[in-house]
């Protein structure tokens with residue numbers, strides 16, 4: 302591992318912060334914290350922290366000795382000075398004299414001694430930083446170090462590699478007891494340059510930021526060197542099927558297999574979003590004959606439990622042409638996983654007199670021989686985090702097995718971390734939005750109604766795919782929405798284009814739960830005179846387009862087996878024809894019946910089909926120029942033209958989006974048409 306320290310960058314960063322009034326020690330601390338945080342082989346998603354002991358003024362202007370330590374909620378790779386809140390150091394040091402200190406009291410004392418009462422909570426490893434004397438302290442869960450120490454003889458290996466340079470602290474869960482033990486180990490030899498925390502990670506010390514950082518790099522490099530020596534070949538591969546099924550077919554099966562019925566509402570599911578990863582190292586790992594041993598042995602470092610659970614779900618290799626058997630086996634494996642998790646919870650909850658509440662028992666990582674791995678989460682962001690940690694586990698366990706045999710902390714220790722209130726606090730307590738874990742596809746998403754709908758579904762917690770004939774604009778709009786949103790080019794008049802677009806959606810999220818089939822365009826002509834080509838063209842888009850999209854989505858929904866929701870944008874024209882709008886209204890009328898046919902044919906599988914019947918919305922169909930022209934022709938103002946309905950209110954794309962959202966949430970409603978037109982008796986459904 303190479304040092305990423307660049308002298309002039311360090312100087313510039315420090316100078317810039319000092320000019321802005323930041324304490325120079327803290328400025329240095331920010332620079333190397335970022336260096337550590339940017340390297341995934343050192344730090345991943347909250348797995349590490351740093352500190353500096355310095356002086357600062359408290360709120361009364363008095364000089365105080367403080368520990369600036371990484372605060373929760375900050376990413377080390379992009380940290381700012383505010384991400385290292387200052388805590389009164391003397392108060393922290395005094396705690397050393399206690400025999401014990403509960404986690405809750407530890408947090409309370411740390412918060413009570415913050416210089417800024419509004420600052421984030423200091424790291425759960427704050428006391429360890431406080432109890433060693435060095436000014437700069439760095440802590441990471443470097444993968445190479447974990448491979449070295451996650452072994453039955455991990456402490457011997459650490460001694461072999463580091464000699465007397467590093468102290469070795471036996472495994473204790475983070476908190477007061479670990480901090481105290483680490484300080485005791487350090488005091489046996491104050492020459493130690495750092496500490497190895499068994500089955501957990503590494504601390505390094507320095508008089509300045511550079512020394513602590515360079516020591517970290519050196520110690521990790523020594524571990525890497527040892528991992529290259531005396532390796533045995535891993536892993537022996539199983540015999541795989543001749544042809545592996547495509548991911549587009551496999552992912553929905555897995556996604557459905559791990560979804561759990563939601564006890565709060567009949568027909569509701571707790572779904573997860575997926576993130577796929579593969580590569581030589583991952584395939585070598587998932588294809589191994591002994592996968593059920595080494596992949597089930599536990600986490601490589603304790604704090605992974607809250608993101609990946611203690612073990613991944615392992616399924617069979619999906620053979621091309623054998624998907625029915627794969628589906629049955631995957632469901633069985635997922636059920637066994639849930640049963641194993643429940644038993645694990647019950648076993649260890651008993652130690653807490655049943656005081657813990659079980660988290661959802663669904664897996665967060667799936668290993669698929671022949672394909673790769675999936676990270677899972679209630680959002681795309683969480684799925685990516687799980688996948689990142691799973692990739693680190695693949696690397697860590699592979700190297701551990703190559704030089705010995707991988708060993709994690711005990712199951713009880715994993716439970717204590719997974720159900721530790723301070724770890725759970727990292728995940729936040731916000732109530733999940735109503736569509737969390739669901740994937741929504743919107744066609745015609747670059748237009749006014751489509752984009753408003755994509756935004757409304759995102760706000761409700763869904764991951765969205767924006768499909769449009771104009772792929773560039775769809776991508777642009779997806780970027781505006783941010784998060785996991787994807788933009789995909791899709792021509793709904795072309796069956797292959799529709800299949801391709803849905804394959805992209807499945808690749809991005811693992812499946813589909815909601816489809817808003819919205820793409821459409823208007824053709825005009827007096828019906829007795831219109832040429833057949835025009836009529837057929839309109840049917841291609843305004844009827845067959847909906848059918849192709851619904852068909853592609855239904856196939857995925859059936860593979861998932863967790864129901865689904867098909868929503869269609871029909872039009873007032875479907876029930877109340879306007880003069881010369883036959884070429885538009887006729888296919889829309891057919892689409893209205895398409896909704897009913899889907900509701901009828903797939904109700905038993907939990908797939909609902911509903912439609913929104915909107916009228917006079919500013920959009921690509923009803924442009925500003927057209928509105929000007931029509932209102933002039935009728936001799937009314939544009940405003941009166943747009944609000945020419947019973948309520949006298951202009952209907953907007955957002956109103957239509959909210960109607961689609963309401964239909965998506967109404968789990969007992971199917972074959973429904975919701976009218977969003979401000980009121981028009983002639984177009985009212987009967």
Ligand SMILES: [Zn+2]
Pocket residue numbers: 348349426440441442501502
């Ligand atoms: Zn740690």
